[in-house]
Amino acid sequence: MTNGPEAATPSTHLVRRINAERVLQEVWAGVPVTASDLMAATGLARSTVLALCRELTDRGWLVELDDARAAGAYTKGRPALRYAFRPDAALVVGVDAGQHRVSAAVTDLHGRVLAEESVQADPACDADARRATVRGAVDTAVARSGRSHRAVAAAVLGVPAPVGTSGAPAGTRNPFWARMNPGLDDLFAARGWDVVVENDANLAAVAEAEHGDGAAAYAALLVGERIGAGIVLDGALRRGPRGAIGEMRILDLVEGVGSSDGLGALARDEARRLLDAGRTPSSALAAVPRERLDAEQVLRAAAAGDALAREVVDGLADRLARVCAILSGLLDLDRVIVTGAMAPALGPVVERARVLLPDHLHDPAVELVVSDLGPDVVRTGAVRLAVEHVRARALDRDLPTDA
Structure with missing residues (x-):
């Protein structure tokens, strides 16, 4: 015995949910749409679309706007209801x-x-x-x-x-x-x-995927206090079962790199080491108290031609080139993106690393770029x-x- 032709079944609930999701995805971008727009986009019948829009409006995801005639879209025929997604719904x-x-x-x-x-x-x-x-x-x-x-x-x-x-x-x-x-x-x-x-x-x-150029295989390198990599292959972020993909502790074993310390930390520490060793006492950095010396000061000094700072930058560039070569050689990357708070200041390091990178690769196809997303990436x-x-x-x- 049934409960009538309108009795809901698990399958009808599932179909209704799938259709509601289709409608919600179509409106998520925020452009107001009519039922006709949604019919064309989803292939659903008008009655179904209108019922789903009412449901989504009642649940708080959509808002019903002035009809298209009131909005000036047209002046003849039956006015069409318009719906828009509510980005402030949550x-x-x-x-x-x-x-x-x-x-x-x-x-x-x-x-x-x-x-x-x-x-x-x-x-x-x-x-x-x-x-x-x-x-x-x-x-x-x-x-x-x-x-x-x-x-x-x-x-x-x-x-x-x-x-x-x-x-x-x-x-x-x-x-x-x-x-x-x-x-x-x-x-x-x-x-x-x-x-x-x-x-x-x-x-x-x-x-970086949101603001990039559509590369299907890339690494986003955070290089401040440590080096960490986010790896995207075939357009999908790769994590691994323990989240260890992109962890760079392996650099401890790489000749010419030796640790996963970031370029920011290395710029500061290497400049302090050279100054303490009495190298290039005429360096402008010698006047900076050691505890206040940071990577940005080293990079600015290098840009101004300071010999000690340029030596530090050359070392950072060689290190970065080797890291990029390892990632590219293992993962066949299209691009390595240097990102994070340090990225804007690392332009000279990246430029030098680009020159050195082909010497470390059999097929120098990987592109090395600097992100413009800033410290809040x-x-x-x-x-x-x-x-x-x-x-x-x-x-x-x-x-x-x-x-």
């Missing part, structure tokens, strides 16, 4: 929980930044203090957005450590990695947010990943009405 949080700085941004579902906060972090602090630092930056950013934390659907946290497939810390025998990710995956569990913890270089690679990738997370699970969520 918020996301993107965080770069770096070694020395934690930066958080709250955005709408189009990635528009509504509020942000950046605080200094102590790389040697314990787990409770690091969790408090991250939570504090996020809470301040959310408060500045003018919305309640109930409006947040997802948060993505970038950390300078490998992350396993479950989001839990990987490689916990490494004390640095354990400090950088002290179980951040459950930091906002009580609020009901979806939280994703991801390696910072992987998030940089996500951001990890946070940018975190926001993008958070938006995609919400987009893929939108119909699993009931939007709050009071946030």
Whole structure:
């Protein structure tokens, strides 16, 4: 015995959900559409499209606009209802929980930044203090957005450590990695947010895909205090079961490289070493107190022709060329992108490395470029990943009405 022709079955629920997802994906970009537009894009019948738009509007994902006649689109015939996606239906949080700085941004579902906060972090602090630092930056950013934390659907946290497939810390025998990710995956569990913890270089690679030239195989290199690589092959980010793809500890074994220390750290430390050894005492850097000497000063001095600084830059370039050769030789990359906060200052290093790179390659096809995304590249990738997370699970969520 049936319950009538309109009785819902699991299969009809599934079809309705699939169709609702198709409609939502079509409107997500934000351009107002009519039922006719959606019919043409999805192949669904008018009655189905109108019913789904009503449902999505009732659930808070869409807003019904003035009809096309009122909007001036046409003057004859029956006016057509117009619908648009609501990018403010929920918020996301993107965080770069770096070694020395934690930066958080709250955005709408189009990635528009509504509020942000950046605080200094102590790389040697314990787990409770690091969790408090991250939570504090996020809470301040959310408060500045003018919305309640109930409006947040997802948060993505970038950390300078490998992350396993479950989001839990990987490689916990490494004390640095354990400090950088002290179980951040459950930091906002009580609020009901979806939280994703991801390696910072992987998030940089996500951001570079959004602003790149469509390379299908590339590495995004973070090169400040350490070298980390986010690897994209065949257009997809590669992590590995323990999140170890792109971890560069292997550089400890590479002749001419010797460690995974970043170019920023190396520029500072090598300049200090040469100065302490009495090399080129006429260098302008000799007048800078050792504890205040940093990579930016070394790179500026090199650009001004300082001999000691240029020696440091040549060493950095050779090191970078070798790293690129290893990645390209193993992974057959189209491009290596030097990214992160140090990237804008590393132009001379990259130019010199481009000259040296062919000597290390059998087939010098890889392109070496400098990113223009600036110091917030990890946070940018975190926001993008958070938006995609919400987009893929939108119909699993009931939007709050009071946030």
